[in-house]
Amino acid sequence: MGWQLSDLTSAVYDSKRREFLGRDGAKWLKLSTFYCFYYIGSVGFFCTMVAILMAITPHDRPRYSGEESRMETRSNPLSPGLGFRPQPTTKNDSSLVFVNNNTNDYQSDPYIQNLDQYLRIYYWNNNHSAEENKFTINNPGSCTPNNQYGFSNGTPCILVKMNKIVDFEPRPGHKLEDKDAYEAAGCQPGPDAIAVHCYGEYPIDVDNIGGNITYISEANRDHKCGSLETKWFPYTGKQQRRNVYQAPYVWVQFNNPKPNVLINVICRVYAENIIFDKKKGQGSTRFQIYVKDLTRHKLSKQNQKI
Structure with missing residues (x-):
């Protein structure tokens, strides 16, 4: 040892x-x-x-954008989807918009808070860029914070916008394969705008929506389609690493959704260079609405007994 x-x-x-x-x-x-x-x-x-x-390396935008974007392939053409708000959670139920008509505490409602937070960029007062704070809807009706975006009346307003792709410019009109759907929707967005249309995903959803939808756009109000003016495109990236771009949007107000049932909704956009693919989410978005109204639920049960 x-x-x-x-x-x-x-x-x-x-x-x-x-x-x-x-x-x-x-x-x-x-x-x-x-x-x-x-x-x-x-x-x-x-x-x-x-x-x-x-x-x-560019700091405010990708090196390749527009027609040179690496997002585009032969099997996957460059085509933006749509987004919606409110969306207070990123969990599996993030597509659900829950409207509770049996409460008066709307200030703590996460859906209303999410809309308030998202819309802050449209109301910030600063002078950093001449491009800021331009997009406004002059007559949003009840789709305002003071009216709880229609949630307190059981007529929720859903904000629908097009997702951002750098240097992508939508062209007014529609694709040939969308002609029948475009004409059936009755969209008339104007020569310098693209159309947005929402509908029930299934026949039962169409009945539950009740066919009474108001589209509140920057230029007009319509009961068939909303419109996004092409002057707000393309998105050119951040400015000095600040995200000051204001994406144009449409308020989609459901005036008479059937309470106490889950309603599946699809919103899509029509343009000459936007492909609609429901499975891939191209040119569209999907969400669900549930209006909780115990009073009307009790009344319907009483009527059934009578």
């Missing part, structure tokens, strides 16, 4: 040769000097490459 401990001690430090782990002071100095300059050089090279990459 003693000789093993002696060999281990000698391997760590040899007093005769004055070596530590097999190297004397001169060798350790040379090795330390080599690795010192090696790591300094490696860190310097890495920092130089990062600096060059940051210098040649």
Whole structure:
């Protein structure tokens, strides 16, 4: 046991040769000097490459956009989808818009709070850019914070917008394969606007919606379709790393949704260069509305008994 401990001690430090782990002071100095300059050089090279990459990479937009966008492939043409608000959660039930008619505490309603938060960029007062704070709907009706966006009356307003794709410009009109659906919807958005139309996903949903929808756009109010004017496109990216772009939107107000049932809704956009694919979500969005009204539920039960 003693000789093993002696060999281990000698391997760590040899007093005769004055070596530590097999190297004397001169060798350790040379090795330390080599690795010192090696790591300094490696860190310097890495920092130089990062600096060059940051210098040649656009900060406010992707390098390839529009027709050169890498989002477009042969099997997946460049076609934006639609988005909607309120959407207070990112969980599996994020597509549900719950309207509770049996409460007076609408200030704490997460759906109303989400709409308030989303619309802040449209009402911020700052002078950083001349492009800010231009999009407004002058006559939104009951789709305002003071009216709880129609939630308190059981006539919810859903904000529908087109998702942002840098340098994408929608062209007014419709694709040939959408002609029948476009004419059936009766859309007349105007020569410089694209149409937005919402409908029940299934026949029972069409009945539950009641066919009474009001589209409140920037320029008009309509009961068939909403409109997004093309002057707000294209989206050109952030300005000085600030997201000041105001996406145009349409208020879609459901005036008489059937209470206490789940209603599936699809909203789609019509344009010459936007493809509609319900499975992929291109050119459309899907959400559900549930209006909770216990009073009307009790009345319907009483009528059934009578």
